[in-house]
Amino acid sequence: MEASTFNTLGTLFIAFLIVGIGNILSSMFSKVSSSYFNLVLGALVTLIPAFNNFMPKFDSELFLLMIISPLLFFESNNTDNRIVSGSIPSIIGTTVFMAVIICLITPMTLIFSMSISFPLAFILTAINTPTDATALDSALGNTKLNSKIHNTLKTESLFNDATGIVLLSAGTIWYKTGHYSLTNSLESFLISSIGAIIVGSIIALTFTLIRQWLLKSSFNVISTQITLFLSTPFIVFWTAEHFHFSGIIAVVVAGLVSNSEVGKSRFVVPHGVHATIQVSSYIAELFNGSVFVFLGINICRILIESHVYLLNHLDWLWAGILVYVVSALVRFVYYLFINKKPKDSFIFAIGGVHGAVTLALALSIADSVRGTHFSNIILATTVVILLSMIIPSVVLPIIIPDRVDTIDDKLIQKCKTEMVQIGIDRINEMDELSKKVKNEVIYKLQDQDKTNTFTDFITKSMFRRGLTEDEDLYQERRAIMYALDSERAYIYKQVSDGTLDSKTGYEITSDILLSETLIIDSRNNLDLR
Template sequence: MALFTSTFVLLVTVALANLVAQWLPIPKTYLALLAGIVVALIPGLNHLVLNFENEIFMVLILAPLLFFEGQTTPMVKVGKGIPSILGTAFALAIGSAVVATVGLHGIFAVSLPLALVMVAISTPTDATAFESVITGRKISDRLSNQLKMESLFNDATGLILLQAGLLWLKTSEFSFSQNIGKLLISAVGGTLVGAVLAVAIMLFRQALVRTEENVISSQTLIYLLTPIVIYLIAEQLGVSGIIAVVVAGLIHNGEANGSRFTAPRQMYLGTQLMNFISEILNGAVFVILGISLERIVQEQYQQMFQSLQWLWWGVTVYLALLLCRTIYAYFFIAQHRWRTSWLFALGGVHGTVTLAMTFSVLGMLPTSQFQQVILMETVVIILSMLVPTVLFKRLLPQDGDALSKTKILAQIRREMTAVGIQRVQELDLPESVKHVVIYDLQDQNKRNPLQAYLRRWRGIISHHEAISFLQSRDQRWAMMQAFASERAFLADQARRHVVDVTLLHDIYTEVLMSEALVVDPYSRMV
């Protein structure tokens, strides 16, 4: 019951944050973060949400998110970017960890093992958090892809470095060759396990979908459970579950592109579920982050002001990682351009993966050390989000296309709907049929007020003939004629390059979906 209540509170908070984000010029991820803080500040709500559980977070939230993220990434793009991935996710991560560890040790006399633990936790970057700090700004696709690839694969490096630091703390011995070996085994093993399991699941699903015994509900359940199963098996085998689910997602991208029309209903349902669950989980990640940060402040309030060491540690680690990223980018990514180097460095945003790794060491460190670590990591997370948010406003141009997209879409819909209505007016049909069809067409651009909807709704539920009428052949035929005219209008707009073709595709897809609702024999709402 406690788990259900906690999940319910989180989902409602995500829903409200996403709604409010439509009315405020603030990225929805920041609003989700703020919403989480508000929940933690209200005692009646705070006690309903369970404490952060690292394993649950990794299995039920992070694994599906990374799987879906991998699925939206073409395998060919990863193949071309392997040198860059190896450089940023492994070489840069290890090199910057060494520099930051030595820096902490040299400046603050922190023991090397403890310094490595703190730096390792700060190593993974977060693609979702990065998207939140560039909202409304333009950044090159090349740089954005590099940051995305880095965040997909550097989690494993951070986890191995963390294990090395904890072992060093426990045994007072550090073996560089042994830890590099573990990193290679974890990464390569995760890649192999993820690939083998993903291919096996893919072949099973593809064999099933090509028979008359295919069941969409069963296929969809298998698909949704895939990242969870692969992550658990990989972790049980002692390899990186994170890399395993990323690789599985990449393989499923190829499957999706290679069998889009074998079972279109199944493909469409899977795509919509992936987009829906990704958006919900992304929101939940930041709500959880907000709740966790507020609880950390509440629980560590006295510790925070006894000593500010944690603050200076956090600032030092963030600046050290930022400096290393800038230098690496200058020589290996930005072709000796400082501006691009700074953009890459600032794009290394830290988020919930860092928080999850922080809580994973609970019980492995003395209480006083853990308190210092959790406060220090909080500083790194906050700085990595706030600093680029501020600086990107100066370094990156405003995305004017994003700002005008809503107005452009509204204008196209109005013109398109007028074309559909004109076509209906030309048909030789009873006026009563035209009236109902025109009402439905006007719904495409939200021209029908709430009062009109209520009148329509009362008529539908109170008169049996109205229900029969909605299913009439004349109405279906009229709607199909209107939709055909609308699609022809959009195609003409695309040929004449009136607006960006991606905007037209967005509306064209909506028209096709509307037509499917009219003609689909399996639709139970018409």
């Protein structure tokens, strides 16, 4: 294995570990999003020479292929097609018209305010065109946006990456040749977008038909189904880029084409569908966190490598502030013209959060723009990213009174405790069970509300042999099923009485049903010993 490949895999492993630590810290400090912990931890790791020297130089193309493409695929796959189909005018407006207006007004502001050429100002603006739905959710925390605004911001972030890439390509050509062709840019955008839509649709539809054919056949294999699904974004992105189309748009379209499959075929092989959802959710969470780890790593590297220039010049700071402020003003005016509501327009303006894709675009011009120009663009982009994340995190919780309904943890714990006790009472009523079987079942039921402590696990379970006789194991399975059935009836009554909200009730019931599958599903290869 080549050293660069080994280092890349090692970097991913380090990023995944950091995500795990960040998630733990976020659970300890629930008011702070895990994304911020991941960003800070990524920066701290860079300060350790051994780790920093081990991690290879950031590869923007590899990052877009390996991290961003599956994330966008999963995001679009989980997006209701009705939202997208009903928002096409809005998508075109925000990702094309508004983006073009920003790329006209912002460079002109930079030119009049600072000594910067139009091509460089255009490049800087184009880099900061893409917004990031993941970064937005991190900035929001527990704040709940109006569904219309949230959907607009989400669909914008799905499609405006491609706009930024096309505009950036035009800007770098302009910078190198001194000429800019509006006709060529428009032609490039249309070809890139239409071609991507065709490629994404064809490949996604083909894979969907293959999976459906396998599902309906007698030789369906769940692992093959999952592999086909998970490989889709990589194949789609690579194919689209190979033909010089937008890999980003192709992946988003592929996700939208694929997302109707689960709803129509979830009961053909429920075990496979559930496994696919769980695996893709796990990967999405891991990659989402990794995005902020890499963001922290590269921002820290940029600041370290440019510290001399950073302290002696402030052009990058003013440029970053201007880009953010002017872009936010354009967003505000645009949405005000559409929506007529100043408050909603302000939320939309600061809701355009930038993240790792923006930084990846900035780093991608290293071969085209060099010297102080490159340093200014990188540092200014860093300012835009940080401002776009910090400002909504501080402002939105203040101006939006509606929050996500806080869950009463004490009430949930009380219901779980009562639920488990009902299950235990059901077991105690089964006189035909031996004391040993009852004790085993009760111990397992108490895991549901975390009655069993870490010490209990060591003393009562880890070093103690469980049931071994077939009859005892059969009785144990039967008893657990009876107990879980009683618990589900209890939760249903709590929801019916209004003690628990339906969402929380569904979540607890889902855990009970999953516990039942561990008992009755022979494919999990688990016994109750």
